[in-house]
Structure formats: C-alpha cells, structure tokens
Amino acid sequence: MIKFDVHKQFKSHGSIVKIDLKADCEEGKIIAVYGKSGVGKSTLLRMLAGLMNPEEGFVSVHDEVWFDSAVKKNVKANKRNVGFLFQDYSLFPNMSVMQNILYGVEKDYDKDFINRIIEVSDLQDLLKRKPESLSGGQQQRVALARAIARKPKLLLLDEPLSALDGEMRLKLQKEILAINKIIKTTIIFVSHDLPEVFKLADEVLVVEEGKFTKRGTPSGVFVNEKTDMIGELISVVDEENTKTIRALVDGKIVSIDLPK
Amino acid sequence: MINWVPFLITLKLAFITTAILFVIAIPISYWLTYAKFKFKFLFEAVISLPLVLPPSVLGFYLLVTFSNQSVVGQFLQDVFDVNLAFTFPGLVVGSVIYSLPFMVQPIQAGFQNLPTALKEASYTLGKSRFQTLIRVLLPNIKSSLLTGIVLSFAHTIGEFGVVLMMGGNLDETRVASIAIYDSVNKLEYDTAHTYSLILLVFSFAILTLVYLFNKKGFKAVK
Numbered sequence: 244m245i246k247f248d249v250h251k252q253f254k255s256h257g258s259i260v261k262i263d264l265k266a267d268c269e270e271g272k273i274i275a276v277y278g279k280s281g282v283g284k285s286t287l288l289r290m291l292a293g294l295m296n297p298e299e300g301f302v303s304v305h306d307e308v309w310f311d312s313a314v315k316k317n318v319k320a321n322k323r324n325v326g327f328l329f330q331d332y333s334l335f336p337n338m339s340v341m342q343n344i345l346y347g348v349e350k351d352y353d354k355d356f357i358n359r360i361i362e363v364s365d366l367q368d369l370l371k372r373k374p375e376s377l378s379g380g381q382q383q384r385v386a387l388a389r390a391i392a393r394k395p396k397l398l399l400l401d402e403p404l405s406a407l408d409g410e411m412r413l414k415l416q417k418e419i420l421a422i423n424k425i426i427k428t429t430i431i432f433v434s435h436d437l438p439e440v441f442k443l444a445d446e447v448l449v450v451e452e453g454k455f456t457k458r459g460t461p462s463g464v465f466v467n468e469k470t471d472m473i474g475e476l477i478s479v480v481d482e483e484n485t486k487t488i489r490a491l492v493d494g495k496i497v498s499i500d501l502p503k
Numbered sequence: 504m505i506n507w508v509p510f511l512i513t514l515k516l517a518f519i520t521t522a523i524l525f526v527i528a529i530p531i532s533y534w535l536t537y538a539k540f541k542f543k544f545l546f547e548a549v550i551s552l553p554l555v556l557p558p559s560v561l562g563f564y565l566l567v568t569f570s571n572q573s574v575v576g577q578f579l580q581d582v583f584d585v586n587l588a589f590t591f592p593g594l595v596v597g598s599v600i601y602s603l604p605f606m607v608q609p610i611q612a613g614f615q616n617l618p619t620a621l622k623e624a625s626y627t628l629g630k631s632r633f634q635t636l637i638r639v640l641l642p643n644i645k646s647s648l649l650t651g652i653v654l655s656f657a658h659t660i661g662e663f664g665v666v667l668m669m670g671g672n673l674d675e676t677r678v679a680s681i682a683i684y685d686s687v688n689k690l691e692y693d694t695a696h697t698y699s700l701i702l703l704v705f706s707f708a709i710l711t712l713v714y715l716f717n718k719k720g721f722k723a724v725k
Binding site: 326389 | 618620621623624625626627628629630631638639642643
C-alpha cells in the first residue's frame with residue numbers, strides 16, 4: 244500500500260498554488276493523476292520521489308515511511324528506490340544507451356530481467372548509441388527502461404507521452420502496460436490526456452484546485468459524471484467487443500475505446 | 504647558451520598551481536552553483552577579486568600577510584617551519600589565489616548550463632551526490648574543465664606582478680616573465696628576445712592544441 248498526505252504552497256506562472264493531496268493506492272496498480280496544467284501534479288510526483296519536500300505531510304510505501312514532517316523524517320531521493328521518468332527524458336549524454344540503462348543497477352544485476360526490459364522496449368539495436376543520436380521516442384523508451392531497470396517499488400511517470408506523436412504514443416502505452424505486467428510495481432503517472440488515462444490507468448485521481456475531487460476507474464469517473472472540467476459525454480456506441488465513448492473535452496471531441 | 508632554469512621554474516609553478524586549483528575549484532564551483540545561501544554573492548565577489556585587482560596589490564597584501572613580521576607568517580614559521588615570503592611555496596600560494604577565478608568561473612558556468620534534471624535523474628537512480636558529481640556532472644562539463652585548466656595554466660605562466668612581489672628576483676623564484684624583465688634591466692636584449700619568443704611560441708602552441716582538441720573531442724558533450 245502506498246499512502247501519502249502532502250501539503251505545499253508554491254508559485255506557478257505567477258500565481259500561488261496550494262496543494263493538499265491525500266490518497267492511498269493499492270500495490271501493483273496503475274494510477275493516473277489527472278488535471279489541468281499548473282495544478283501541482285508534477286509537484287506531487289517530485290515530492291513522492293524526494294526531489295522536493297512537502298511543507299507538511301506524510302509519505303509511506305509498503306509500510307516504509309519515506310517522509311513524515313511530524314517526526315522530521317525524510318529519506319533522501321537516492322535511498323527511496325523509485326523510478327522516475329522525466330518529461331524531458333534526462334538521459335546522461337556521456338553514456339551509451341546500455342550504460343544509461345545499467346546506471347542505477349547493482350553490479351550483480353539480474354541479466355535476464357535487463358534483457359527482457361531491453362527486448363520489450365525494442366532497444367536491442369540501439370544499445371551502443373549515444374542519446375543525442377536518438378529520436379524523441381527512442382530516448383523516451385531508454386528513459387523508461389532505465390527507470391525500471393532497478394525494479395523500483397514505485398514508478399513515477401511525469402507526462403510520459405506528452406512529447407510523442409500518435410504512433411509512438413501507442414507503442415509506448417503498450418510498452419508501459421507490458422512492463423507493468425513484468426515488474427508488477429505500482430505506477431503513478433501524471434497526465435492531462437484523457438484517452439491516455441483510459442488506456443493505461445486502473446484508477447484515476449482527479450486534481451482540482453489543489454485537491455483530489457474524484458477517484459475511481461476512468462470510465463466510472465469520466466463517463467458517469469458530467470462536469471465542466473472534464474467535458475460532456477456525447478455518445479456511447481456499444482459494439483460486440485468494444486464500447487466507444489465520445490466526449491467533448493476542452494472544446495475537442497475525444498473518442499475512447501473501452502474493452503467490454 | 505640559454506639558461507633554461509626560469510622556464511623550468513615557470514612550468515613547475517604552472518603545473519602545481521593548476522593541479523591544486525583543479526582539486527579545490529570543483530567543490531567551490533559546485534557549492535557556488537547549487538548552494539542556497541543568502542550571502543553567496545559575497546563569496547563570489549571575493550573569488551573574482553583577482554580578475555580586477557592589480558596583481559601588485561594582491562602580491563603586496565600576500566607579502567605583508569606571510570612575511571616573518573606578521574602574525575600569520577610567524578605562526579607558519581613557528582608551527583610548521585614554513586616560510587612563504589620569497590620562496591617557491593610562497594609563489595604557489597600566490598598563484599593559486601591569483602588564478603582561482605580562472606578555474607572556478609568556467610567550471611561554475613559548466614555546472615549552471617547542465618539541466619537540473621540530470622542531477623535529479625541520478626538521485627532517483629540511487630546515486631549519492633558524490634557519485635552523481637563524478638559519473639554524471641563532471642563528464643558532461645569536460646570542455647569547461649579543459650577551459651579552466653588551460654586558462655589557469657596560461658594565466659600562471661603569464662604572471663608577473665604577484666610573483667615579483669611574493670617571490671622577488673631570486674634564483675629559486677625567478678620565473679620566465681621576471682627573467683625577461685631582469686634581462687631588459689641589464690640591457691641584455693638578446694636574452695630578453697629569446698625568452699620572449701619562447702614564451703610566445705609556447706603559449707600559442709598550447710592554446711592552438713586546446714582549441715583543436717576542444718573542437719574535435721567535446722563537440723557532443725557541451
């Protein structure tokens with residue numbers, strides 16, 4: 244079980260944002276944190292990873308307390324065993340793809356596991372290349388492989404697919420699902436892309452004005468309810484194998500296929 | 504016959520100064536880049552002072568500080584049996600202080616130009632600050648390190664005011680630049696010409712090699 248209850252105030256784009264986010268998440272699930280930009284979604288991930296401290300609060304992962312302001316406990320980022328996928332990939336330019344992937348693992352690492360990750364991420368032919376020679380999608384795949392190579396207790400993805408085009412997005416979405424099956428770790432990812440939330444998440448937490456206002460399965464949260472922020476449901480088409488939902492989100496029509 | 508001793512002293516001084524500076528400038532630059540501290544600007548100003556201060560002023564204060572009549576000089580003499588005024592170790596101390604900004608500033612600029620997320624990515628992959636510095640930060644600012652090394656080395660070779668004040672014109676402390684001045688004073692223009700030409704060619708060769716190397720080797724890693 245992953246539990247957190249974090250409070251922080253910070254400046255974003257000139258205005259003060261206050262966040263009070265509290266939730267507990269079941270192990271092994273993929274959880275989306277959904278909301279408009281600037282509401283503190285990335286800040287939440289950074290606080291979970293230990294890259295930023297809450298002013299007050301509590302973070303525990305599998306009964307291990309990582310942060311507790313009441314007893315002034317704060318486990319440093321490098322001792323937390325998280326995987327973190329940064330928006331801009333942040334690959335180390337001085338290292339090859341393979342060196343990047345192995346950077347965080349111990350010397351006596353599980354070779355089969357690493358090979359499997361490389362295979363799932365389709366990186367076999369790129370291992371000796373330097374990050375600068377890779378495309379955005381390839382860099383993102385390396386960054387993801389690097390983040391999971393050390394089998395983190397918690398995998399945090401900050402807008403993981405925002406910089407990628409349609410086809411590459413689909414490929415990586417599949418990859419994240421495949422990886423989740425292999426390492427069975429809890430994944431928390433930040434997104435403002437509704438189809439992505441539907442595709443990946445077991446559960447979604449909606450952030451509005453610094454608080455979680457809704458929680459549930461993506462279809463439970465977005466389909467059964469109608470809110471100004473999420474948009475309006477236009478139609479639901481039932482077919483033999485899938486159910487297609489069309490909704491108006493931020494002025495755009497979004498079509499989502501749900502398995503039945 | 505050319506007397507090579509001043510050149511050997513110059514090279515020895517430049518190597519030792521550069522080596523010491525390299526070791527101390529990395530932690531200083533790291534601290535100046537990443538520490539959050541209200542009065543950091545004061546430290547930055549102090550470190551940069553040699554850039555604007557006349558070398559003779561710096562040399563004068565160093566001489567006053569380390570002379571046998573001063574408290575510091577007395578203390579060093581009594582406790583460590585070290586005399587810095589008009590000795591080679593004194594030249595090294597003076598050179599290190601004088602060239603400090605030439606090593607610190609390029610390295611600091613290198614750190615500042617690296618994206619913060621590189622450091623953070625390394626932390627989330629379980630590495631400590633020291634491991635991150637050695638394996639991620641320093642290898643990605645190679646050209647800044649090289650610039651710092653070359654500038655400090657070249658600056659030490661070209662020193663005049665500080666070494667004259669701190670070392671005087673003795674056999675042990677007569678570096679090339681002072682030997683030239685000395686020759687001119689003695690109206691030995693041939694020697695002055697030879698020394699000057701050697702310094703000119705040597706300095707030009709070093710800089711040419713460095714720029715060539717920098718262009719070829721570090722284009723990828725900025």
